[in-house]
Amino acid sequence: MKHKDTNAFLHSHDLHYPLRYEDGRVSSTGQQVTGVMESSDNCFWRIKPTIPIENNGEPVPVRNGDIVQLEHVVTGTNLLTHDVASPWMPTNEEITTVPLNTRYEETLFKIVFEDEDDNILETHMTPFRLIHEDTKVAVWAHNKKLPEWGLGHLEVNGNKNAIDSTNYWVAQEIKGKNATEINSKKNEKQLGHMPFIKKFIELQSIMFADVLARRRGIEPIDEPVRHRLLQSAGFFFTAWALHYLPFFFMGRSLFLHHYLPAATLNYLLLGAMYQFIFIDGIDSPVSFVTRQSRTLRFMTMKAEIPKKVYAIVLVTLLFQIGMFVFLAPLTYGLPMSLDEVRSHQILGGWKLQYAK
Numbered sequence: 001m002k003h004k005d006t007n008a009f010l011h012s013h014d015l016h017y018p019l020r021y022e023d024g025r026v027s028s029t030g031q032q033v034t035g036v037m038e039s040s041d042n043c044f045w046r047i048k049p050t051i052p053i054e055n056n057g058e059p060v061p062v063r064n065g066d067i068v069q070l071e072h073v074v075t076g077t078n079l080l081t082h083d084v085a086s087p088w089m090p091t092n093e094e095i096t097t098v099p100l101n102t103r104y105e106e107t108l109f110k111i112v113f114e115d116e117d118d119n120i121l122e123t124h125m126t127p128f129r130l131i132h133e134d135t136k137v138a139v140w141a142h143n144k145k146l147p148e149w150g151l152g153h154l155e156v157n158g159n160k161n162a163i164d165s166t167n168y169w170v171a172q173e174i175k176g177k178n179a180t181e182i183n184s185k186k187n188e189k190q191l192g193h194m195p196f197i198k199k200f201i202e203l204q205s206i207m208f209a210d211v212l213a214r215r216r217g218i219e220p221i222d223e224p225v226r227h228r229l230l231q232s233a234g235f236f237f238t239a240w241a242l243h244y245l246p247f248f249f250m251g252r253s254l255f256l257h258h259y260l261p262a263a264t265l266n267y268l269l270l271g272a273m274y275q276f277i278f279i280d281g282i283d284s285p286v287s288f289v290t291r292q293s294r295t296l297r298f299m300t301m302k303a304e305i306p307k308k309v310y311a312i313v314l315v316t317l318l319f320q321i322g323m324f325v326f327l328a329p330l331t332y333g334l335p336m337s338l339d340e341v342r343s344h345q346i347l348g349g350w351k352l353q354y355a356k
Contacts, residue, residue, distance in 0.1 A: 001045065003141040004127055005166040008035030008154045009043040010139070012072045012079075012097055018149050021087055028084045030096030031077060035141040035154035044175050045079065046071040050108060062121035064113040067133060072097050073175075078107040081132050081139070086157035088144050093137050093158030108133040114168055127168040132158060138167040225276070233272035240265040256331060270316075278312060280304040 001010045011034050017027040036043065048069040053060050062068070070079040077097035084094040098107065114127040121128065130139040137158030145152050159167055244262035247254055329336050330344055330352070345352055 001169045002172045004168045006141050006143055008141050009039045011036040011043050013042050014075055033095040033156050035156050042074050044073045046073055066111050067108055069107050080107045081158040082106055088155050095156050106134050123171045127170050129167045131162055138162040140167050229276050236265050236269035278309045
């Protein structure tokens with residue numbers, strides 16, 4: 001889970017709060033719950049229902065208003081908050097974890113969606129608050145780092161202002177065999193039956209939705225993927241425009257070599273767009289600048305390349321080779337008959353000069 005305001009992931013590890021803080025206050029010495037800027041196995045939490053559900057092997061969606069427990073997967077403990085002051089803010093409650101099957105009433109949290117019209121929790125798309133059933137505080141994070149005993153992580157605590165706009169979290173990833181199988185089958189079905197034009201239109205819709213979503217602090221497109229697209233495809237598009245568009249304003253004869261830089265940049269742009277459209281993710285680590293902190297971050301990601309991408313690239317290359325062979329007589333000034341010259345005027349705006 002990722003905090004919208006700080007971009008920190010909800011994290012826990014097998015370290016405990018110190019018995020006494022620097023200002024003399026005491027803690028519960030419970031397991032630390034913190035915020036980190038890079039996701040790891042210690043950032044995964046299992047959402048457990050508190051009412052009986054039908055076990056038919058199908059995934060059960062999380063809905064607005066559900067009362068749940070959150071189990072930290074690595075340490076096998078349940079998330080809890082209680083009437084103990086947090087490390088940095090005495091007015092807020094300490095967030096910790098406790099062993100399973102203990103202090104049940106204090107481990108219950110209500111999921112409250114930001115948009116009341118939403119019904120099912122979706123990764124990246126559904127901001128929600130975690131409201132503690134017993135004390136009515138909201139799980140919250142802020143940018144102040146914990147001391148050395150907290151490894152410099154961000155503090156996570158129970159905010160008594162439960163309706164504050166900075167209390168929202170977003171689920172980023174579902175981990176587990178069943179989730180992987182479901183997602184892979186879903187992606188396979190979509191990719192296998194979607195024509196290119198429909199995929200292109202969907203891509204434009206996603207980009208538009210991404211811009212709108214980012215204004216609300218939601219990131220439908222992973223930040224490293226967006227960064228690579230803007231830094232590579234954006235650069236190539238700008239360079240192509242600067243090398244191609246000015247020729248429309250020139251009142252002189254133009255030659256093929258005038259367009260060669262633009263053609264080269266167009267091929268580079270095509271490669272960048274193919275990567276974004278057909279390949280899920282990018283190979284990294286890749287460094288990028290975050291929108292909020294403007295500091296350098298590092299993220300590990302592995303690109304998933306469907307087999308059909310190789311076929312698409314092969315077809316594209318064959319078309320390019322065929323076009324090269326067709327236009328080679330014009331490019332290299334090879335002898336051609338009058339009819340051959342005319343047949344090579346692909347576009348109506350072409351005015352090829354030739355001697356009869």
